[in-house]
Each structure stands twice: as structure tokens, then as C-alpha cells.
Amino acid sequence: MQYLGMIIGPMLDGTLVTLKMFFVTIILSLPLGLCLALARISRFKWLRGATGVYIWLLRGTPLMLQLLFVYFALPFIPYIGVRLPDFPAALVAFVLNYAAYFAEIFRAGIQSIDRGQYEGAKVLGMNYVQTMRRIILPQVICRVLPPVSNETITLVKDTSLIYVLAMNDLLRTARAIVQRDFTTTPFLVAAGFYLVMTLVLTWFFQRLEKRYGIYDE
Amino acid sequence: MKMLQAIDIYKRFQNLEVLKGISLTLEQGEVAAVIGPSGSGKSTFLRCLNRLETIDRGTIQIEGEVLVAPGPDGRSRYVPEPEARRICGRMGMVFQQFNLFPHLTVLDNLIEAPVVVKGLKREEVIPEAEELLRKVGLAEKRDSYPARLSGGQKQRVAIARALAMKPDIMLFDEPTSALDPELTGEVLKTMRKLAEEHMTMLVVTHEMAFAREVANRVVFMDNGEIVEEGTPKVIFNCPTHSRTKAFLEKVL
Ligand SMILES: Nc1ncnc2c1ncn2[C@@H]1O[C@H](COP(=O)(O)OP(=O)(O)OP(=O)(O)O)[C@@H](O)[C@H]1O
Numbered sequence A: 001m002q003y004l005g006m007i008i009g010p011m012l013d014g015t016l017v018t019l020k021m022f023f024v025t026i027i028l029s030l031p032l033g034l035c036l037a038l039a040r041i042s043r044f045k046w047l048r049g050a051t052g053v054y055i056w057l058l059r060g061t062p063l064m065l066q067l068l069f070v071y072f073a074l075p076f077i078p079y080i081g082v083r084l085p086d087f088p089a090a091l092v093a094f095v096l097n098y099a100a101y102f103a104e105i106f107r108a109g110i111q112s113i114d115r116g117q118y119e120g121a122k123v124l125g126m127n128y129v130q131t132m133r134r135i136i137l138p139q140v141i142c143r144v145l146p147p148v149s150n151e152t153i154t155l156v157k158d159t160s161l162i163y164v165l166a167m168n169d170l171l172r173t174a175r176a177i178v179q180r181d182f183t184t185t186p187f188l189v190a191a192g193f194y195l196v197m198t199l200v201l202t203w204f205f206q207r208l209e210k211r212y213g214i215y216d217e
Numbered sequence B: 001m002k003m004l005q006a007i008d009i010y011k012r013f014q015n016l017e018v019l020k021g022i023s024l025t026l027e028q029g030e031v032a033a034v035i036g037p038s039g040s041g042k043s044t045f046l047r048c049l050n051r052l053e054t055i056d057r058g059t060i061q062i063e064g065e066v067l068v069a070p071g072p073d074g075r076s077r078y079v080p081e082p083e084a085r086r087i088c089g090r091m092g093m094v095f096q097q098f099n100l101f102p103h104l105t106v107l108d109n110l111i112e113a114p115v116v117v118k119g120l121k122r123e124e125v126i127p128e129a130e131e132l133l134r135k136v137g138l139a140e141k142r143d144s145y146p147a148r149l150s151g152g153q154k155q156r157v158a159i160a161r162a163l164a165m166k167p168d169i170m171l172f173d174e175p176t177s178a179l180d181p182e183l184t185g186e187v188l189k190t191m192r193k194l195a196e197e198h199m200t201m202l203v204v205t206h207e208m209a210f211a212r213e214v215a216n217r218v219v220f221m222d223n224g225e226i227v228e229e230g231t232p233k234v235i236f237n238c239p240t241h242s243r244t245k246a247f248l249e250k251v252l
């Protein structure tokens, strides 16, 4: 018990890093994903193509590779090369990667909406933006909540990849303590922390689904 | 006044010519029923009028304003989109499949477009919307979601929703075809009421009784053409064309 009290401090610090990474990634990648989804189905062929290539690249290579690339390789690229500190570098990789996944979820959601909804809005005089904002996207949100919830839970665990940039998130902290004290307890504590985080997320999304799913189709 | 004028409309899907030179004029307060066999292009014609489909050739004027007309090269040219939206705003449309917005309550279905498109205040539109719901007999459903309504109720909401934009012309594409037979009556009654208020209406329908009793004019379409048109009396009692006769024999 006393041992737990001793390691809980650093582990909470690690959790904070994990949570910070998680929240900032979610807040930035959801809107970016939506923009990419709209680009993916736009009337402009070049835009659809470019977005398709982007999504292919980001979903087709390991997230770990992307992390390493942004942190270690990006500084050496002529003109656009910048050297980012560890947190922003990891953030860029996570946001770009998760936006690609969210884009595909949103795209599928938007395309699952019946054509009659667009036509109903059009004959009432709504333009593209009004139709999307008021008619299509509210219905899309309700339909994509389950897959978005899935991705979100995956992200909580994916944040542990930032150990490769030597950032002290929850898992890296736990591992450091394990190696120092020769006990596996920190691993169990870390598992508990992750489970609590995903539990809260699950509960949160359940509530969202209840709230936005009051109408059934 | 000519409310709607379509002149020599041509429309093809890939290599299927669906409309082959359709012309139709509607006067203020006229109720025209469009009848004809399946696949004859009735829906397509209606959808061309409010640019749910774009035409290949021809002219469409709404209340004297040009929506689309042939350009110098003979191909049809639409007016710019905001202009087209304004012109088509004079027409309301009711679909076979209702197309209500499932995430909005009945009242919000009616209010959405006046608020979003016309920029009116919610509070201003609510009394009018409630009045419309009373008119279609659904005042007590104002807070229900569409999923909770019967087909007939949905279609009446759809009619009220179109009316909430205060259109001068109403287009109906088989408004009762998706309904159980015992539910068609309530929708037809609502449409009859509208006709009595001198709404200009263009109704694609399989309801011959409605066409006979409510319409001033019956238009028979077959194979992308208007074969024959006239008063219900003439079309139903002494049609001149053999195609009209054959069709009516089948459906009556
Ligand atoms: N979007 C489309 N793409 C290709 N072909 C189409 C399209 N819409 C309609 N058609 C074809 O155009 C023809 C006319 O269709 P339309 O729906 O206008 O007929 P209709 O008279 O309304 O028939 P119904 O009484 O069955 O509703 C049909 O052969 C149909 O298959």
C-alpha cells in the first residue's frame, strides 16, 4: 500500500501527458477529418484524388513510422523542414493520422444519408452549406458515433507510442519504475488507469448516442 | 398569368432519351394531373421543373422569369445558382417518399427552411407553422418525430412543410403511391383543400378518381411525350389517341 502511494505520483504525471496528447489530438483531428471527408466527396476531381492519396498514405503506413518521420526526418526536408519539440511533433503525427481515419468514417456516414434528404432540402431552397449544416451532418453525427467512439478508444492506447520520442507518458513511466524497482505492480496500475480512461469514454459516448439517437429512423 | 411554362424540354440519361420535347403551361390556380404508364418520364419532367434534374434542351419560365433557356449554341443555359434558387423557391414539392428530416420534430420540419433560408425568426414562424399543422389536421403531432407518424401523416407534414415556404406552385410526385390504400384518402383530402384555395398544382398521380374530380386538366404522357391533354371529361370519356385509350382501359 505504501509502495502504491509512492509510485502513484509519477504515474499520475504520466497520465497527464497521455491525457493531454489525447484531448488535443481529438479536438484537432475531428474537424480536420470532417474537412477531409467533404473534400473526398467534393465535385472537384483533383481534390477527391489528392485527399484519396493522403488518406492512403496515412492509413497505409504505421503510426510509429509517422511519429519518427515528423520528429527525426522532417527537419532535414528542404524548404518545409522544421525541427519540432517532442510534444508538437507527436501531436502533428497523431492529428494527421487520426484525421485520415475520421475522414473515412465521416465519408461513409455522409454517403449513407438518403439522396431524398438532399432533394428535400434543395426544393426548400437550401444551399450546399445550409443543407450540410442543418440537415445532413446532424444525421451523420448520430450514425458515426459508434465508429468514432471506437477510434477514440484506440487513440487512448495509441498515445503510448510517444515513448519512442522519449516522452514520459503513462506507459513509459510505468516501465521506468518496473525497471528501477524490479516489480510488475506499476504495469497493473497502468492497466487500471487505461481501463478507467476507456470506461469514462465508453460512458460518455453512450450518453451521446442516447442524446442524439432520440429519433429512430 | 402564366405561373409555369415549359417549352420543348429534352432530357436524356446517358443514351436513354427520357423527355422528347415536352411543353406545358400552367395558369394561376390551375390543377393539372399528369398520368401515364410507368417509365414514361412523369417524375423526370417534374424534377426538371425545379432543377432536381438539369435539362438538355428547352426553356423553363416560372412566373415569367427564365430559369433555363437555350444559349447562343442551342444548349440550355441556367441562370446563376442563387437566382435559380430564388426562382425555384416559388415552387414547393412533395415527394413519393416524403423526405421528411428524421432528426427534427414535425414543427421543426416546417420551421427549418423559413428560418434557414429566409432568415426569419423562430418565434415569428411558429404561429404560421402551427396554423399549417392545424390545416392538415396534425396540430397535436407538432413535437413528434417523423418516425412516429403513419405514412399518411408523414405526407401531410411534407405538404405542410412545403407550404411553410409560401410557394405559389405545388408539385406533387405520386404523393399517395407509398401509402396503404386506407391512408391515401387523408392526403388526397388535404390536396383537394389546397386546390379549392386556388393553389396552382401539378400532380403526377395514379389516382384516377383524384384526376377526374379535382384536376382542371389531365395530361397523358407516354414514352417521353405528352400524347394528349384536356379536361378530365374529355380525357376520361372520349380520348382521341389510341395510346390514351389503351392506358385508361388498363387502369380504370
Ligand atoms: N437518374 C436516372 N438515371 C438513369 N435513368 C433514369 C434516371 N431517372 C430515371 N431514369 C429512367 O428514365 C425513365 C423515366 O423515368 P421516370 O421516373 O421519369 O418515369 P415515371 O413516369 O415517373 O414512372 P413511374 O410511374 O414508375 O414513377 C425510366 O426509364 C427510368 O429508368
Ligand SMILES: [Mg+2]
Pocket: B042, B043, B044, B174
Ligand atoms: Mg415516377
